[in-house]
Amino acid sequence: MSITREIGAHYTPGKGTLFTVWAPTATQVDVVLKDNDKIIPLQQEAFHYWTALSEETGPGARYTLRLDEDMERPDPASHFQPDGVHEPSAVVSHADFNWTDKHWKPLPLEQYIIYELHVGTFSEEGTFQGIIEKLPELVDLGITAIELMPVAAFAGSRNWGYDGVYPSAVQNSYGGPEGLKKLVDACHAAGIAVVLDVVYNHLGPEGNYLNDFGPYFTNKYNTPWGKALNFDDAHSDHVRNFFIQNALLWLRDYHIDALRLDAVHAILDTGAKHFLLELQEQVEHLEQQLGRPFILIAESDLNDVRIINPVEKGGFGLAAQWSDDFHHAVHALLTSEDSGYYSDFGKLEQLQKALQHGFVYDGLYSEHRKRTFGSDATANPARQFVVCSQNHDQVGNRMLGERLPQLVSYDMLKVAAGLVLLSPFTPMLFMGEEYGEENPFLYFVSHSDKDLVEAVRNGRKEEFSAFAWQGEAPDPQSEETFNQSKLQRTYEHSEKHRQLRDFYKALIRLRKSAPALTRPDKARLHVAADSHTQVLHLIHSGESPYLYALFNISNQPQKIKVVKEVGAAWKLVLHSDENRYGGAGIALPQE
Amino acid sequence: MSITREIGAHYTPGKGTLFTVWAPTATQVDVVLKDNDKIIPLQQEAFHYWTALSEETGPGARYTLRLDEDMERPDPASHFQPDGVHEPSAVVSHADFNWTDKHWKPLPLEQYIIYELHVGTFSEEGTFQGIIEKLPELVDLGITAIELMPVAAFAGSRNWGYDGVYPSAVQNSYGGPEGLKKLVDACHAAGIAVVLDVVYNHLGPEGNYLNDFGPYFTNKYNTPWGKALNFDDAHSDHVRNFFIQNALLWLRDYHIDALRLDAVHAILDTGAKHFLLELQEQVEHLEQQLGRPFILIAESDLNDVRIINPVEKGGFGLAAQWSDDFHHAVHALLTSEDSGYYSDFGKLEQLQKALQHGFVYDGLYSEHRKRTFGSDATANPARQFVVCSQNHDQVGNRMLGERLPQLVSYDMLKVAAGLVLLSPFTPMLFMGEEYGEENPFLYFVSHSDKDLVEAVRNGRKEEFSAFAWQGEAPDPQSEETFNQSKLQRTYEHSEKHRQLRDFYKALIRLRKSAPALTRPDKARLHVAADSHTQVLHLIHSGESPYLYALFNISNQPQKIKVVKEVGAAWKLVLHSDENRYGGAGIALPQE
Missing domain, CATH: 2.60.40.10 (Immunoglobulins)
Known part of the structure; x- marks a missing residue:
């Protein structure tokens, strides 16, 4: 240690x-x-x-x-x-907040249905209080956890949060420490767990004075943000401690239930004990002290099961990691986009593989990366993969920040919802997805340094060059860009949006009530892709009653044959084409 | 793959x-x-x-x-x-060499007693043929494997070998491909295995044209030699293949038995399948093809058991790794040197720990490295650690290249020999050590580029700055420096040197004949350090008869109490103070 x-x-x-x-x-x-x-x-x-x-x-x-x-x-x-x-x-006091969540029972990961949100744009107010006021709508939707994009103090008042420079300070414009505590307390009262996104791979470019204090950075490695944080060079114990104390702070003093660790592939550590393993150990130590379980989820661009494997198998023991492969397989198939990293995806069999195992690239050659990539995830339980069809990155890193409704048909939005929520994995929605929010989620900043603002503008353009996007990117520094990214909550007055939300609600209800989904078993999951009809069959045959989901990716009705092995006594429990879900009402056999 | x-x-x-x-x-x-x-x-x-x-x-x-x-x-x-x-x-033919080693039986690692040598300075000729002529002296000594410092083609005719720029070409001045094959064949005929030192972490500075061919290097990481070789960035499959083909070449076409992988900590690869794991897999594949076992040994500055752990435990599955801790524990204790990395060593209990486990720094804070360092090696079999009291680095990276005889008394040379050869680990000697060679082993090069020569001179000076060495470093570029580093074989005319060699022979004989040493069991090893007498007790109580070794590190006779638990029926089998080993002849009880 x-x-x-x-x-x-x-x-x-x-x-x-x-x-x-x-x-x-x-x-x-x-x-x-x-x-x-x-x-x-x-x-x-x-x-x-x-x-x-x-x-x-x-x-x-x-x-x-x-x-x-x-x-x-x-x-x-x-x-x-x-x-x-x-x-x-x-100075902040963590002793005198009036917590009311004494009886809160932390959820096991299998029960997480995550709703990712950005504090500044989720509500009109752009504050923690703004979220509290909307909690009833999230309870109504049925999600069980919110995931807050980073709240660590950043320059100005508009930022995704990945430019935080005081990892342990709560952004003032969001409501500060008191505001965050109130939000967590209210979530727990509403039966909702809180996941917090934390960034241990870099610090933002403005207001970062770490270098004045000591060797927080190392010359050993280079990252997209410049010199890497020092996790394995001389004096690294103290840099590791700096971030470990941060994790413990959120879990202990803010009652956060889970941490989402941003881009762990950029936490460069080739020493004998990886920082993530030590972090997991320290969090387990806190679990024992407090008698409360915590969950660590990694965002990783490595497809490496080492991150989530148990320590006996040489892993870091984290609870879960994001599966970008799942997202890309869904997105490329539904949108037919094939530029940038989507060039590695687009085949129905890839979606089948993602659904079956978690990764598509599990030791395969990736044409986009120009290298063999990933490791075999077959042995890892389904809960260990967080999947989505939209998230802040996949929407926001598009030049125009388009959400899925701008890219695919209404029917395909329901296919995407079903793929995520009926998958055996831990599902995640991106705020507004549930009703088909049409506002973009754009990239925005509010730096005070002019050169930096210019550098950000140019950096974004370079990022987009791999994609074939036309036109001009919205100005990240403009307040208008930020305001355009706020949710409109159109489901309150648009029928189509309400119906889509009803479909999400129905899926979530099903997910919570079906034993096959609450206790998913990857080993007893059957996924078949029919390239002729473009229909994907997903059969959970672990817990009884079995669950059989059919996804029609083609743009027309298909006659399909039910996969034989699974018996015959089926009952229709959910049909996306019903009128109440905005469908055409094509009838399906009820049994 | x-x-x-x-x-x-x-x-x-x-x-x-x-x-x-x-x-x-x-x-x-x-x-x-x-x-x-x-x-x-x-x-x-x-x-x-x-x-x-x-x-x-x-x-x-x-x-x-x-x-x-x-x-x-x-x-x-x-x-x-x-x-x-x-x-x-x-163009080289690997089809028409007349191999005579059809009946060679590769040795298991437990039987390796390694003799590290540098082709250019081991014999007067400085060639593979020069080694062949001296094989009878190595057979007489009793070692079972030679380890050749790198033979890959380098600039000029004088080099340790770590400046090689054609990893698969055999240095012309040593005798080229034909010369190496003759040496390996002759070794096998003499019952000696051959370990080859290979460098996969960098290429030498002169004659390296890799950049003209493709992205062999990456900007992701920085190493002491500049940009890192590209093991995990775009196009890395082909760089990995470049080195994997090299490993297979030596094992398949040159009948090499084992590879010593130079400084694997500088093979930077944060991808899901580390290069070393893939290398091990490919070598195992060749084993199956040829029906012959091969051994991979890492030199590592990480104290990380992941390198040698089995794949099921998340390891890379390599056979063994060097233990620098063992060397430093012995060296600092015997010389009382405390500058540079020796500042982390010097205590008797550290030597005790090294003997017991393999590593001293197994998760402890290192004052020299200014960080917590290493992992627990308790569960790793003893054969997995290659130990020595001298090697090319530890001798040659001293400013004056002094070997141990220049630094400690004759008695302490025998203590060092015993610690290495009676340890449970895989022992290694450095050429000339066995008779107390007094010539230095200096750093030498023969580059043709003047700026490079100057850079090497200055680089060496900087390396020495952490140590308190006085005076001027010999000129690496000078032929005289090379010639001074050649073995003198003084044991042929000096009695003291012959007696020391006889002691090494006796130790090796004992190591080969005692079941407790041929099948060492770390779990049944008892090591006790008596700080009062400065005597170290080493008891192998695995295979019977047990072996009890006493090392008196103090500079005077000590009365000691035999450790009780191990019973009483002991017989003296080797006594370093006997006259025939150049000792004073202080009597010990025979039973």
Whole structure:
């Protein structure tokens, strides 16, 4: 185990605030209390941790850290940046929030039906409070978990969240620490788990002062964001600790149920104990301390089962990972798009394979990547793969941010919904998907540095060059781009949108009630693809009653033969073409 | 499995020579036959492999590869560079060598007693033939395997071998392909296995034209030698194949028994299937084809058991790896040196731990590395760790190249010998160690590029800066430096040196005859360190009769108590202080 210790400003009622910062290159470190300009000199302890207890400092106090009597900086481990990323940090109390979720029973991963949302654009207000007010609609929809895109403090007020620079501070414009706690508490009261997206692979470009404190970065590796964070070079114990403390903070002090770890392939660590394994161990340690289970989910561009394999098999032991292959197989098939990474997909058999195993590229040569890619996921339980037909990346990284309704027919939206929600995997929706939101989800930022804004604009254009998109990209820096990305909740007045939402509700109800879906068994899943009719057969034959789903990918009615082996006594439980789901009402046999 | 195919010039008697080269950026590739200036245009096949069969081309033919009718280059997969690294390649026949080792029985790793040697300095001639002539002395010593420092073609005639630029070509000045085959054949006739040191983590700085052929390197990672070889980026299948074909060549066509993989920590691959795992799989495939076992041994600076763990445990399945910890524990204790990486060692208990488990740093914080380092090796069999008290790196990377006799007393040389040869691990000696060779083993090169020579000189100085060495480093480029590093074989006329060699012979005899050492069992090994007397007790209590070794690290006689648990019926089998081993003859109880 690497060196671990709490960092940042830790307030204990009746005792005061303990300040701790790792600053290996400084010869003197002080806390500057901004309310009264008082200087608190910190004492150096082992491994260059600097610390002092200030009895008089309590919640709300603004402070900076001063290095060598010269450079004043916000606290890298700040819990709150009330005035933005360049201004003083604030002491936060985690002792006096009035939690009401004592009886909350954390859900096992098999029960997760995740709803990914972006705080700034989910509601008109763009705040945690805005989400709380909409919780009844999510309860009505039936989802069991929300996944918040990153809430770590970023520059300005508009950002997807991946430009966060204070991993442990809650974005001020969203409602800060108090706002997040209220949201989690309200979710638990509504029976909804909370997944938080956290970014341990890089820091945003504006307001990141880590380099002033120590070797947080290494020259060993290069990433799309420049030098890699230092997870395995000299002094890496303290960088690892910086992020591990962050994970523990959310789970312990914010009652978060699960973390979604952004782009773990960019957490570069070739040492004998990978950071993710250590993170999992530390989270398990917290589980034991608190008697509460936590879930770690990786986003990974590696198709590597090592991330989710148990430790005995040499894995990192994480609960689950995203399957981009599933998304791409669905998307390329339904849209016929074949540029960029979609060039690797588009065949019905690939969707069949994704549904059966989780990965399509499991050691196959990828023409797009120009290399053999991935590992065999056959032995991994279905719950270990989070699947979707839309998410912030797949929508938002399109030049025009089109959601699926802009790209495929209404009927195919229902096919996509069924593929995700009737799959054996852990399903995830992207906010607004359930009613066919037609607003785009665009890329937006609100940096204050002009050169950076220009660099972001150019960087986006380069990213799009692999795709054959025409026209001009919306300006990421413009507030209009942000506003265009807000949900319209059209289901409240559009029948088609309401009917689509009803179909999602029906699918979710089915998923929750059918034992074959609540306890899916990949080994007893039968997936057949009929290339003649373009119909995909999905048969869950684990728990009884068995579930048989048919997906017609062709754009016309098809006569199909039911797969024989599965017996004959079938009852129709859901039919997407019914009028109430906006369909034409083509009849199917009821039994 | 990645894409695999044979590359280079492949001669088949009666058929001709098949040329194959991977050149993804070229639009035309030709073979230029230098003997008659004939041009053979190559045809492009899948994945930009260019190929043609030349019926008229046979062994010895000189050729270059011409890219886009412009650039003539030697073949990156050349099997022979008769005139050096900048000159044409030559076709080699692997069909007509008269092998006499049909009855050679490959040794299991447990029986390896390795003797590391450098072809250029082991004999006066500095050739494979020079080694053949000295084989009787190695047979007399009792070692069972020689390990050749790299023989891949390098610039000039003097080099350790790690500057090789044609991994599959045998250095001309050593005797070329024919010379190596004769050596391996002679070794097998003498009952000696051959380990070959191969370098897959970088190419040397002079004569390396890989970049002209394709993306052999990647910007993802940085290494001490610059950009990393491309093991996991776009097109990496072909770079992996380049090195895999190299491994198969040595094992198949040169009858090499085992490969020692140089510095595998610098083979940077974060993909789902690590190159080392794929290499092991391909070697196992060859084992099945040929019905002959092969051994892969890694040199690694990671202390990561993943490299040697079985595939079921998520490992790469390699047979063994070097334990630098063992060396450093012995060296620091015996020399009291504490600069550079020796600062992490020097305690008797560390040697105890190294002997017991293989690693000292198995998840401990390393003050020198400034990070928590290594993984637990308790569960790994002893044979999986190759140990030594001297090797080319540990001697040669000292500024003055001093061997152990320059640093410790004669008595301590015997302690070091005993620690290595009575350990449960796979022992390795460094040429000349067995009689206390007093010539240094210095760093030497023979580049033709003046700037490069200067860069090497400065690079060496920087490397030494972590150590407190005084004075001036010998000039690596000077022939004198090379000549000073040759073995003197002083045991032929110096009694002390002969006696030391006799002691090594006795230890090796004991190692071969004692069941406790031929079938060592880490789990039934008892190691105790008495800090009061500075005596280390090593008790093999696996196979009977048990073996009890005592190492007196103090510089004076000690009265010791035998560890109780192991019973009483002991018989003295070897005593280093006997007169015939150059000792003072202090008597020990015979039973």
